[in-house]
Amino acid sequence: MRHPAAALLALLVTASPVLASDALGPVKQSYAYDAWPGKTGALRQGVALLDVDMSGHEVHSRRNRLTTTGEMIVRYAAPNEAKPAFEVGVRVFDSIVEAQEHLLVFLNTSTMDWPRGDTMGLSTGDVSFASKQAGSFDAIVFVRSNVYVRVALLASASTHPDIALIA
Numbered sequence: 001m002r003h004p005a006a007a008l009l010a011l012l013v014t015a016s017p018v019l020a021s022d023a024l025g026p027v028k029q030s031y032a033y034d035a036w037p038g039k040t041g042a043l044r045q046g047v048a049l050l051d052v053d054m055s056g057h058e059v060h061s062r063r064n065r066l067t068t069t070g071e072m073i074v075r076y077a078a079p080n081e082a083k084p085a086f087e088v089g090v091r092v093f094d095s096i097v098e099a100q101e102h103l104l105v106f107l108n109t110s111t112m113d114w115p116r117g118d119t120m121g122l123s124t125g126d127v128s129f130a131s132k133q134a135g136s137f138d139a140i141v142f143v144r145s146n147v148y149v150r151v152a153l154l155a156s157a158s159t160h161p162d163i164a165l166i167a
Helices: 004-023 025-030 096-109
Strands: 058-065 071-077 086-092 127-133 136-144 147-153
Antiparallel strands (some): 136 147
16 A cells, blocks of 8 residues: 555656646746747757866865756865855756756746846856846856856855856
């Protein structure tokens, strides 16, 4: 005999992609999802974040959340700095739609409205969103093909690089 909680969990796991996609309808309208570019194209694989040159910064720490959220998060610091200046999160999806819908979920769960990056002079990714503080970008999220990327300054750092160049 199956336990009722196991049956409920199985129902939620099998139904969640449909529910999640349906629940994104209002968010898709709010962020003009149907007009987003990059819905077709070649899928990317083998993204090696640790091999990327981050212009005068070195890996400070990394968190591999591939088994929980699917995201690899790497924090970077200037040489000889004790605290990281920014972090980069990357997640590779099986499809472009999944990556773009993940970006929608991020935008939906954020406590702020994110303007499109291209309206702010940012040409990163197929579609991007960004926030600015004091005239400088402090966070950028974008999707290129099936890859979701999040770049954010960390408040604890004493120096703040230009993350638009990093993204």
